[in-house]
Amino acid sequence: MEIRHCSPLGATLLSQTYESLEDAVNEAANQAVRAYCQGTFSVGGVMLDNSGNVLNALHNNVVEDGMTFDPTAHGERQLIDWYYDQISSGALLPPPEEITILTSLDPCCMCSGSILSSGFNVVSAAFDTFSGIDYDTLADFPSLDPALRPVAQATFSYPEVSGDSCFARPATSAPLPAFFSQTVINQNTQALCLSLFEATLSGVQDTVNNDLPPDLLIDPATLAPDDPLVIALRDIYPQALTYKAPSLGTPDAGLAPYLLEAAAIDAERGGKGSSVAFLDYFGNLMLCLPGNQVHSPVQTPFMLTTRSWAQLRHQLYQQEGDRVLQYFGHPKYGTFVLTLGQDTAASSLIDLGAYGSTMEEALPAENPWSLQYVVPSIPQSALTAYCQTLPPLYSQSIGVMPRQVSDRALIDAVTEGLPLTARRGAESLAL
Ligand SMILES: [Zn+2]
Known part of the structure; x- marks a missing residue:
């Protein structure tokens, strides 16, 4: 088979062959x-x-x-x-x-x-x-x-x-x-x-993990709409800062339309019809993204969400300096909310691992539930047992443990909306 080499990412040795x-x-x-x-x-x-x-x-x-x-x-x-x-x-x-x-x-x-x-x-x-x-x-x-x-x-x-x-x-x-x-x-x-x-x-x-503690964070909802931080955030997700959870880690039914909209796009892009919202320490909706698995099977909604948040902070820090860290905190002080819960398949291992790689150290005591889902894919007891089999970094050092959101109205709203989401995706792929 002819191999065509195209613009590699890093230092490369394109003419090199290793038999050793x-x-x-x-x-x-x-x-x-x-x-x-x-x-x-x-x-x-x-x-x-x-x-x-x-x-x-x-x-x-x-x-x-x-x-x-x-x-x-x-x-x-x-x-x-x-x-x-x-x-x-x-x-x-x-x-x-x-x-x-x-x-x-x-x-x-x-x-x-x-x-x-x-x-x-x-x-x-x-x-x-x-x-x-x-x-x-x-x-x-x-x-x-x-x-x-x-x-x-x-x-x-x-x-x-x-x-x-x-x-x-x-x-x-x-x-x-x-x-x-x-x-x-x-x-x-x-x-x-x-x-x-x-x-x-x-x-x-x-x-x-070298980030400001939560008591030094400032609510980004207080920023002017023309602040460079808000503009950069809305370049990635135009609806950022238009929803706020009642408190840290407790999204309510108001989040459902955002999750369902992104889940529909995810289905159109070859995913399962899931999506991931990232809510910050103050409960603000910062991102809610679909995956892009039609392009690459490893571009799950969670992968793209945690990557987008980190790269946004990194890019803005170069331009705006320390104030970025005051308004846009470490994700361990926020909440990732998945439309569909994890199971034991390889794609869920990607997400559980990427969550671990986002945290790297023990979760903060004030926010132990930074990974939540709305609709379970397998029973919580099976998911809990599975997470306990993960390597020590995840199961012991970090304590990776997703749990279902607590708001019944949010669960009901997303559950009712999901069949429509999946159908849209199937119709799109059939075209
Ligand atoms: Zn790795």
Whole structure:
């Protein structure tokens, strides 16, 4: 198959081919070094076709300029979105099943959900016993729905690491892609991948959470309509600041029309007919967005909402400075409201993981319910049990635990409106 290379995202090696696993892991480590120097999580990845040709190589971009740029900008997730961007612009790339993402660190929940939703193969160098999908290193994938475990065992490879140190290991899970003629990682390269990541972990988590406490936040509803912050916000979501919940974490039926409108667009764009509203500390509706899964299966409503909020703050901070942080707070002091609740499918793993990557540390005691849904996809008891199987970052450190909104009128209004939403989406797709 002819491969056409198009405008890659980051530093690339388009003429490079890797038949040696060690060489490919070295390139992922090179990317992780760049991430270290940028002050973000030191993780890098390379996307390879079935001949070992490099399609793209890039690194984590969660933090830029000392501030959260995009909590979803992990290497693997960015490579997947890059792939679908290329497909949309007409590039002739192989299907995901014929592509391998080689990463310096085991994928987190968000990235594992993204990989499983898309069908790529993955090769991981270092284990991540804190947030990796193979956190117990046994390749039994306890955080995946039982139906997805054999899929991961057939597509997620953990190659042999040579040597007699604690970094050495046997190969586990899926066999390596066949194009690798050399199939072992040197223990020193493995040590570099792990130690680089560990060197940045707590510092970047602190950066992601380095925000004003809620008592220093100012209600953005007091801003003039022509304030640059309001203009930039409404450029993303024109209806921002036109609804306010009665109090923090308790949206009422007034939110229903916004959720349903975005859910209808989501259905038209290949989603399940869901949407995500972000309400700030004061209850203001800041964003309510659909996904864009017809473009990329990893562009769920939650992914686009948390990314849009972070990038808006990052962009405005460059222009307006500290006042941005006074009016637009960290999402841990607000509430994400999903039209449809999560289940145990790969697309929900993306969202639960992305929520974890948005928080990174324990939820604030004054706001433990920053992830809520209106209409359940599975019973709350099943969702609670599932969240307890997630890797330690999510289940123990953060305590990721969605719950249903408390307002019965909101639940009824959205439930009554949803069949119409789904029908609109189906009609649109049939055209
Ligand atoms: Zn990740």
